[in-house]
Amino acid sequence: EQLAREKQLAADAALRWVRDGMVLGLGSGSTAACFIVALGKAVREQGLRVQGTATSRASEKLALEAGIPLLEPRRGLRFDLTVDGADELDAHLRLVKGGGGALLREKVLATASDYLLIVADSSKAVAQLGRFPLPLEVVPFALPWVLDAVAALGGAPVLRMSKEAPAEPVKSDQENLLVDCHFEVIAEPEQLVAQLQNIPGIVEQGLFLGLARAAVVAKGESVQVLRP
Numbered sequence: 591e592q593l594a595r596e597k598q599l600a601a602d603a604a605l606r607w608v609r610d611g612m613v614l615g616l617g618s619g620s621t622a623a624c625f626i627v628a629l630g631k632a633v634r635e636q637g638l639r640v641q642g643t644a645t646s647r648a649s650e651k652l653a654l655e656a657g658i659p660l661l662e663p664r665r666g667l668r669f670d671l672t673v674d675g676a677d678e679l680d681a682h683l684r685l686v687k688g689g690g691g692a693l694l695r696e697k698v699l700a701t702a703s704d705y706l707l708i709v710a711d712s713s714k715a716v717a718q719l720g721r722f723p724l725p726l727e728v729v730p731f732a733l734p735w736v737l738d739a740v741a742a743l744g745g746a747p748v749l750r751m752s753k754e755a756p757a758e759p760v761k762s763d764q765e766n767l768l769v770d771c772h773f774e775v776i777a778e779p780e781q782l783v784a785q786l787q788n789i790p791g792i793v794e795q796g797l798f799l800g801l802a803r804a805a806v807v808a809k810g811e812s813v814q815v816l817r818p
């Protein structure tokens with residue numbers, strides 16, 4: 591339907607940023623998945639020569655199936671371009687990410703990239719961040735104190751449970767827990783990042799500030815390129 595069409599449009603448009611010989615960061619989530627599939631097609635059908643590293647085990651599997659040559663993490667490895675999705679993006683291209691639980695590896699690769707390109711359907715562009723619950727990756731031992739500290743910040747934290755087995759908490763690729771924080775409005779993202787970084791046991795948080803260089807946002811049948 592419309593949303594899936596917009597994801598596909600954004601993903602196809604992102605191919606315009608890809609050059610032969612590039613080393614790519616491969617994002618996670620449904621829109622990034624559309625990009626990985628489209629990239630694989632270009633590799634197989636046009637002989638595009640690229641290599642990539644994935645931001646999740648799920649994306650790694652998809653990339654392998656798509657025939658994209660993969661690189662293992664190594665010292666000095668940098669990415670010419672990382673293409674990833676987002677759960678929210680504001681006018682400054684500040685992002686909330688982690689809806690798919692891959693925020694840690696996503697931020698590691700985004701930080702090791704020369705260019706982070708976001709691909710999104712129109713529902714992701716917001717005037718103010720925060721309506722989408724902010725994901726945290728949390729070390730299991732620290733969970734009770736993290737929940738207390740986030741609640742004290744007004745974050746209404748909720749441990750993310752598995753959809754398949756609702757009694758089981760979701761585990762990240764690193765075997766950590768995921769906590770979704772319902773701040774509702776995040777008026778000062780930079781300040782909130784500083785507060786979260788003071789809470790031990792939070793391994794990573796889903797605010798991506800100053801990382802995205804551009805966003806390809808599809809609306810209806812058209813695509814917009816947003817820059818900070």
Ligand code: DER
Binds near residue numbers: 622687693
């Ligand atoms: O977790 C993430 O940040 C992913 O990029 C994901 O949440 C993006 O959402 P999508 O599945 O709608 O692309």
